[in-house]
Amino acid sequence: MIRPRTILACAAAGLTVAGLAAQPAAARPAPTAAVRLLALNDFHGNLETPTGSSGTAIDENGNAVPAGGAVYVATHLKRLADRHTLTVAQGDLIGATPLISAAYHDEPSVQFLGDVGVTASAVGNHEFDEGYRELQRIQDGGCHPVDGCSPAGKWKGAKYDYLAANVILEKKNRPVLKPWTIRRINGVKVGIIGVVTKTTPGIVTADGIKGLRFDDEVASANRSAQELRKRGVHAMVLLVHEGDQVKAGSRPDDCGVVPGAGTRIAQEADPDIDVVLSGHTHQQYVCSVKDPEGQPRLYSSGSSFGRVITQVDFQVNTRTGDIVRSSLKGDNHVVTRDVPPDPATQTFVQTWKQRVSAIADKPIGKITADLTRVPSPAGETALGDVIADAQLAGMKDKGAQVAVMNPGGVRTDLTFKASGSEGDGVVTYGEAFAVQPFSNVMGVTSLTGAQVDALLEQQWTAAGEKILQPSANLRFTIDRSRPVGDRVSEITIDGKPVDPSATYKVAANNFLLGGGDGFSTFTQGKDQVLGPIDLDGFVAYMGAQGTIAPPALNRISVK
Structure with missing residues (x-):
């Protein structure tokens, strides 16, 4: 990780030799590779455009504007993505969902999210609404054990990895799902860790999580960071389904958070973790917090129901494999409905709407x-x-x-x-x-x-x-x-x-x-x-x- 003191030392060394000879290789700016993250959180199966207050968002001008809906999420993701983009999520993508998704155990929503490029997501508490074995089925594939296959046929499983570093199968003392994953983008490796709020046992049905233990988020994230370091990964992103509240009327990129559980995790997690993307509280914010070594770390959240997409841009030092902290830039984009709906997604949503209409109406x-x-x-x-x-x-x-x-x-x-x-x-x-x-x-x-x-x-x-x-x-x-x-x-x-x-x-x-x-x-x-x-x-x-x-x-x- 390039620390400010290192940058200053290199600059000083360059001054001492100026005019005498070409700068040594060590003093030259390190080569870097650009990476972009796009993130969603708390989608809750909102394939159709959400209505009422759930269908509006405060934009950059402080105005409440219509927002959300899969057809617009897809359009905005395509416009924001470049060839060095990873799309991730912070949990509650499913569970507590509208009937269009829930009638088929949220397979339609998971299919949509995979189709638009989500590569990894933290589990949220609502991912456990039907029990952890059902979540494993959603991850791995297979038809529902009671209701059978959906009209789309046998479920093939999520195209993205659900990550649950702090959700432990007690009998085997290991995570119920992958704790972390590694993605290679633009020639560099990025480690992605996922954790869910440790309060999950108090907010989901007890039978669905019987045999599971929910460990502290920071301790679990730090264990995963250590494992990533052993594999030579130093550019790390933490996806955490926990967050903070904000002042009423906050704009997308404001940092008016009331420090709470999310801030604690963002401040205390391993110093090698460069970015903390949060969720759970359905708020929008972009903040900078200090890690345990006193260095700035990006901490953000992107509302809920597909109303906001979080964009994070940074450079990775190709020599050290670490993120250049000074290059971090976060930007929350409201998923406005003033853009053309994505045609493929429009067809997809309409198909599932027709399938469920006889029940819904x-x-x-x-x-x-x-x-x-x-x-x-x-x-x-x-x-x-x-x-x-x-x-x-x-x-x-x-x-x-x-x-x-x-x-x-x-x-x-x-x-x-x-x-x-x-x-x-x-x-x-x-x-x-x-x-x-x-x-x-x-x-x-x-x-x-x-x-x-x-x-x-x-x-x-x-x-x-x-x-x-x-x-x-x-x-x-x-x-x-x-x-x-x-x-x-x-x-x-x-x-x-x-x-x-x-x-x-x-x-x-x-x-x-x-x-x-x-x-x-x-x-x-x-x-x-x-x-x-x-x-x-x-x-x-x-x-x-x-x-x-x-x-x-x-x-x-x-x-």
């Missing part, structure tokens, strides 16, 4: 007005309440007395205005799927009244607030002025105060039942039984109700 019920995720002062939402009611109804035959829903599992609103030809107020299967895309399984567990209280107290942690959405027969009061652990009171079920020593059957999805989002009290439950997939329960509830009006947001009171 089927009406399942009606609403009288928007069902949104807009929270009341207590954190209660109309759509969250309706989903909780649906889960209670769907698990009544398993003995459920109440139900709760995690707010993060409600992914979008249900709007009264028609999105297609179905008519105002009509909810289609595709719209319902967009609300609950995870295919979580509903279940019931037995908790004492004291455990119900403890569960509701876990709505507040050091990381912030996550208010559980309650079914209509569960009421409680919160007081945010009180200490964490003592904020909930007046808990009632069916109008009766909860008895701390009595047992209650609580319905929730298997993400929560496994202790997801920090609700570890669920893991203390007994006599757990599982039921149908949450989406199936929601569809059945919509059909049984016929027409649903937004419920009053009065299940949670605030002192």
Whole structure:
């Protein structure tokens, strides 16, 4: 790695011999090779152009502009690429995806990303939504073990490498996928390492990652850097599915990050790592941080849903094989829709849209007005309440007395205005799927009244607030002025105060039942039984109700 002190020493040596003889070879500028990186993160299967706030981005002028969609991602990638380009990604490319991709276990999205040149990607937490064995199938190929082959035929596997340096198979004590890969470009070698946030076990379904260990991101990246050095690789890029938040309204190349988990990784990772590309938080930023030796290192992220492409240009010293840090330049490009859509991608997307349309366009019920995720002062939402009611109804035959829903599992609103030809107020299967895309399984567990209280107290942690959405027969009061652990009171079920020593059957999805989002009290439950997939329960509830009006947001009171 060319350090500033080395450059200064060479310059000084050149001055001492000026006019006496030609400069020695050591003092001449080292030959370099140009490399360009193009990066995407948190694509989440958005083959079609995303809508609403998910379909806009803040551009270089501070304006919100329409952005995203596979046909425009492909066009922009082609325009930005040169013959010395590597395209990479930072995870959550699949999982929590629209029906066009999810109906076929995200094979369409992985195919698209490979076709546009992605060569390596970190795994994200959502890559584990269907379990790590399904992720291995996506990587290696083969038809789905339950649903079989898609209309495209036998799945051939991803064209790019998923990298998971810190995801360890505990029995074998080795990464579940490749930890790193090496790419040769413009005559030089570039090592690419991938890690995912170590908080993954708390934000995915426990059954899907059983037998896996998620190690510290920095320690794992450093092990991979050491392995790359042994192979003579010194130009290194870290793809990390973790990041930071930014100030509202930040422009693509601003560095208004609030330092957090992403910054820690970017600052503490091995000094031989020259570039840290991040994701997970769906933010856009381009920053420079100091590595452990005090040298500048590029640290960036490119929003989500295919709305931003990150471009990183640098020179590699062909003598040392290292990146010249002073040559690093990052630039986030908004994927605007003012360019011609890529014809091949347009055909590809339309083909999959037609394949899934019979499922997506089927009406399942009606609403009288928007069902949104807009929270009341207590954190209660109309759509969250309706989903909780649906889960209670769907698990009544398993003995459920109440139900709760995690707010993060409600992914979008249900709007009264028609999105297609179905008519105002009509909810289609595709719209319902967009609300609950995870295919979580509903279940019931037995908790004492004291455990119900403890569960509701876990709505507040050091990381912030996550208010559980309650079914209509569960009421409680919160007081945010009180200490964490003592904020909930007046808990009632069916109008009766909860008895701390009595047992209650609580319905929730298997993400929560496994202790997801920090609700570890669920893991203390007994006599757990599982039921149908949450989406199936929601569809059945919509059909049984016929027409649903937004419920009053009065299940949670605030002192």
